[in-house]
Amino acid sequence: MAPAGPPAIEMLGIVKRFPGVVANDGITFVVEPGEIHALLGENGAGKSTLMNVLFGLYHPDEGEIRVAGRPVRFHGPRDAVDAGLGMVHQHFMLIPRFTVAENVVLGSEGTGVRLDRAAAARRVGELAERYGLRVDPTATVGDLPVGVQQRVEILRALYQGGRTLILDEPTALLTPQEVEDLYAILNRLREGGSTIVFITHKLREVAAVSDRVTVIRRGRTIGTRQTSETTADELAELMVGREVNLRVERPPATPGEPVLTAEGLEVTGTRGEAALRGLSLAVRRGEIVGICGVEGNGQAELVETIAGLRRPERGRVTLAGREVTGQNPEAIRQVGLAYIPEDRHGRGLVLPFSLTENVLLGNVDHPPFSHGGRIDYPATAALTERLMAAFDVRAPSAATPAAALSGGNQQKLICARELHREPELVLAVQPTRGLDVGAIEFVHKQLVAERDKGRGVLLVSFDLDEILDLSDRILVIFGGRIVGEFASGGVSRTELGLLMGGKDKTGETGEGVGVDEHVRVA
C-alpha cells in the first residue's frame, strides 16, 4: 500500500515508568494512513499503557507523539478525540437504557438544553449506512447483541470525527460469526479511508485482518512486519521471546468407561430462569470433552451443578460411579473432582492469602493439611514449594500473597492445587482466559497430560479455538441443552458457530437441530 501523506500516528521512543516497573521502555509505533495495523503483545506487554499514553491518560516520561505529522501533547481523551482519534473499548462504554442514537451522540450533543432526537437518529442512520454498519438508531442498546453494541461503539467513534480508530481486543466478547462481521466492517472502514489500530494477543486475528503488525514484548518494540510476509510461528516467537509450540500435541484418545454423567439436568438460574432444560452428557476416562457455546446458555449453571454449588430441580450427576447430585462442593471434591473455575480472583483464589494458604483452599480439613483441627503449616508450605517447582509457579516464596502473581502464575497455582490430588475428573472452565501464550501452552499441556493419565476432562470455554485444539469430543450448548455432538475434526467452525447461535446448517433459527442420535432435542 502506498502511504498517502504523513503517518496517521507516530509514537517515537515512548517511555512510561511506574514505581518498580517500566511499562513502556522506548516503544516506537508508527501507523500509516489507510492501513489496518495490529498491535500484538501478551497481557502485560505494555499495549494498554501505550494506548493510555496515546489518549493522554498517562503522560510519557520520554518520547514524542505525532498525529498526521504534527507533534501533539494530549491532556486527556477529549484532546485525542479532537485530533481525530477514536477508541473502541474492550468493555463498551455504552448506556444500556439509551437508544443507539442517544449513545452515539453522547458527549458530542452540543451545549443546547434540548436534544433533537429525530435529527440525531437521522444523522446516525446516515453514518451507519455509509459504512455498512447495520444498526437501528432507535433500538435500545441494552436489548442488542454484543456484536451490534460494538458497532454502536464504532459508530460513536466515527461520529465524533475519528479518522483513526483504535480497537482494544475487540473480539474478546464476540461469537465467531460476529468476529467475521467485524472483519468485514473493518475492511469497509479502511476502503472508506479510515486508519485502524487493532490491539490483540491472538495470532489468528492478526493474520485475518491486518496489513501490518507491530509486536511488543515487555515494554519494548520487537519489530514491525508486513502481515503477508510473516508467519504465525514467527509472530509467536517475537511475542513470547522463545520458540512456541502453537499446536497442542494431542495423540489420539483412548477413552474408557464414563467417569462423569449428567442425566436430565433441570436447573434454575440466578434470575429464576430455566437455565438448564433437561441437559444430559457423559465424560469418559481418557478423553477431553469440550463444551462450546455463547456465554449465557447454561454453561455457568452446568458447571455449578457439577461442582455442587447449585442444586438441580431434576436430574442426577454421578462422579466415578457415585451419585453426587446436590452434595457439598467439598464432598464432591473428595470423591475426585478437580475444579479449575472461570473466576480466578472471585472463586479460585483468596487474593490476600499467601500461596500456602491458597493451597489449603478446599483441602484444609484433610490430612496432611491439618490434624484434629490444627493446620500443619510446615507440611503445607513444603508441599506448596514442591507444587511451585513442579508447576513452574514463579513467585518469590510460598509466603507471597496470591494477589502479587501474574494471571498465568495464579492459574498455574490453581492447576497445581487441583491436579496434585489425583482427581477422577478435571472440570476446567475458561482455563486460559486472560493468560499469555506461554501460560496457555502450559495449561493446555496439563489438561492433555491429565487425559493421558486416564482421567476425564470436561472443558468449558467460549474460545472456539481452544475447544477445537483440545477436545476429543465437542458438545454444543444452546438454551440449556446440548444441541450437537461431534468427534474431534468432524466439524467446521462455521457449523459450530451456527449451532452456537441456535441455528441449523441452513441458517434457519430453530429450537436446535439434532446432529447426533444420542442427543434428544425438541
Add this chain to the structure above:
Amino acid sequence: MSTSASPNGRVTGPAIPGPLDRLRGALPTALSSAGAVAIALLIGAVVILLSGQNPLVAYVALFEGALGGVEPITETLVAATPLILGGLAFAVAAQAGLFNIGIEGQLVLGGLAAGLVAALPLGLPAVVHLPLALLAAVVAGGIWGGIPGFLKARTGAHEVITTIMLNYLAFRVSTVVIDLEDRLPVNPNLQATNAAEAGARLPRFVEGTRMHAGFLLALLMAAVLWYLLYKTTLGYRLRTVGLSRGAAAYAGIAWGATITLAMAMSGVLAGLGGAADTLGLQGRYYNVAAGYGFTSIAVGLVGRNHPFGVVLAGLLFGALSAGATRMQNTAGTSRDLVSVLLGLVILSVSAFAVFDQFRRRRQLAAAAGPGGPGRDRTAATADEPELESRPPQPAV
C-alpha cells in the same frame, strides 16, 4: 524449569512483601500510629490554646496520668482491659467480613450476667464461683452476638442494623433486670447488682492500685484468638469467608454457619469485656452505659483486626483515657475538651490506618505491574459484582 525467558518474569519486582517484609511492615504501622497521635495532639493543643489554657500543662498531666509511675501505668492497663476485649470482639467479626456494632450491647449483657452470678450468695470457693460468673458472661454475650449472625445467615438481615437494634434491646433488658429485686440479687436504688461475692471477683494483684486479673484475661484471649485465627482450620474458614465469599463457596465452606459462629465468638469476647469491668474494676454491675463498645470499634480498626495489633491499640486508647482523667483533675482541662481530644486521636489514627492500607494496596498493584495481576480480563469486571448480588445459595 527454565528461569531465563519467562513471559511472567515480572513477579520478581522489589516491592513484593515476603515474610521478612511483613515483619518490617509492622514497624511503619507503629510509627504511623505514633505520628497520627502526634498530629492529633498538635491540633488538640490549638484547641486547648483557643479555650484559654496552657496546652503544655495539660499534656504534661496527660503523660503523667498515663505513664508517670506505677499507679498511672496500672490505670492505663485497667482502662485498656475492656477495650482490648472489645477490640478483639470487633476483630473476630471483621475477619469474617462482618461489622459488629453490637459490642456495646454484648458487653452490657455480659457484665450484667457476670454481676448477677457473682452476687449470688452461693458460698462457693473462688475456683468455682469466678469461672461460673465468667461463664455466665460468655453465654450471655455469645447468644447476644450469635443472634445477628444467625439472622444474617438465614435471612440476609444486615448485621449493622440488627446489632444496633440489639444494643437498644440490651440496655432495656438491663434496666428491667435491675428492677427485679424480689427475684434477683439486684439493688434498684443503686441501679446495680448486689456486690460480687469475694470469691467471684477477678483478683487484684498490685498493692494500692486497681490493677486486676482482667488485663491478664484480655492478653490470654488475644493469644487464644491469634492461635485460633491463624493456626486452626476453623480460623482458616473464618478468614476465607471474610475475604472471599466466592472462594469459600468454591471450597465448600458453609458461609451461614461460619458467620454465625464468628458473631457468637465476637459476643463472647465482648461479654468477657463486660465481665472484666464488673468483676475486676467495679465489684458489681452498674446499669450505666460505659461506652466501651463504641471505642472498641476504633480499637479494632486501629489494630488492623489483628489480635496483637488490637492489644497495642487497646493500650494506646487506655493510656489516653487514663491520662485524660488526670488532665481533667490536675490541669483543670474541661471534660468536654478531653472528649474532643480523644475524638481527634481516634479520627487521626483511623485516617492514618485507612491511608496506610490504601498505600499498601497500591504498592502491591505496582509490584505486579500495570495490566498485570488484579487487572487482567477476569478481574473486577463482570464476575465480582455478580458474586455480590447473587442471593444465598440453597443450602449446600
